[in-house]
Amino acid sequence: MSSAAHLRSPLVERGPRSEQTGRQIASLLPPHTHYVQPLSGTLEVLLHKPCSALETVNDVDRELVTFWKVLRDRPAELARACALTPHSRVEFSSAISGSRIPGEANEVEIARRVWLRLNHSQSGPARMRPQWQNAATHRKMASALDIAIDQMTETAARIKRVSLESAAPVKLIAAVARQLGVCIYLDLRPDVFGAQGASLVHGARVEPVQVLRAVSTAKAAVVIRAERSAITDSPVRSWTCTSVGEQRDGSAVHLWSNRVLSMQEHLFDLGDYGLGAT
Structure with missing residues (x-):
């Protein structure tokens, strides 16, 4: 198993299940050669996935991009x-x-x-x-x-070869949405979305509905982490919903995708941090 499986994001979320959830989501990403994250957040998923030939992380907050x-x-x-x-x-x-x-x-x-x-x-x-x-x-x-x-x-x-951008998320999505081999990952939970640029750069604020509309016709694979209420009346409401880490109290992480999500084999069989398609 690669040590990538054990990396802790320096901007890690607080919570007993955050790292476990990051690993689980990473294991469910469809096969791809270009990983695109239009809203960077904590990179908890990227840090738990194998390196792809291309990886792009974006955020409208230039200071967050500067951090990475x-x-x-x-x-x-x-x-x-x-x-x-x-x-x-x-x-x-x-x-x-x-x-x-x-x-x-x-x-x-x-x-x-x-x-x-x-x-x-x-x-x-x-x-x-x-x-x-x-x-x-x-x-x-x-x-x-x-x-x-x-x-x-x-x-x-791990992020040595990651391309860091500071573009409007909708424009970045439009540039890659029709490309096969691309996997777009979005985390649209309300408590994280503000950290992805919106709370510091009010003029560049992007509402979740705009992002959902942008990915709704994508040919590229798209995986979205969001609450059910954000998806119910959105253009992606008919997409496949996969529950991750369901607990006894019924709580779970919900992923919506235009692909059927299944566990990828050899997720952490990397050996090192060199290039390699998933």
Whole structure:
């Protein structure tokens, strides 16, 4: 099994099932040679899938794209900056109030502020809400944060050949939607969508319905994680729905796709992080 199976996103969601769910979704992706994620989020699925010949990650928030770019190209510097960041209300407030720092600012500092906003927020890293994480909560999360920082170099190796874009999601979808061999993955949960650019770049906000309309006629494979309410009256309501990780309380992750989803064999049989089609 490749170590890719054990990577923890440095912007990891909080929750006992987040990593397990990422692995399960990755194992259900249809075979593809080009993986496209129009709204980057935490990359939890990409980090748990084998490398494809082409992989494209996009977000309308340039600072989030900068974070992934710095992690890919300068992981040691970013890891050191994050490791030396204290749990401090002053630091957190500075990162929130100074989120739109000048374009000429050090990219490592921009990336550190993104990491700080997401990992020291009380509401959870997937939501980008400006609520400082109290000391008790921080202590509970400290071990997971340390692991994610320690793994930044490994994560950088995994995303080394990933193309990072900052385009309008609908335009990116239109550019690849008719190409066979493409797999488009979308996470449209309401608590994550805001972290994918919308909450920081209000002028570039894209509503889920616009994204769903854009993929509704795609020839490329499309996999969507969303709540049922978002799909009920959408153009993709007739697509196949697959439930993942159903619990005793009936809760489950729901995936909609224009393909029949089934577990892919040899998901983590990579050996290394070199190129290889899935």
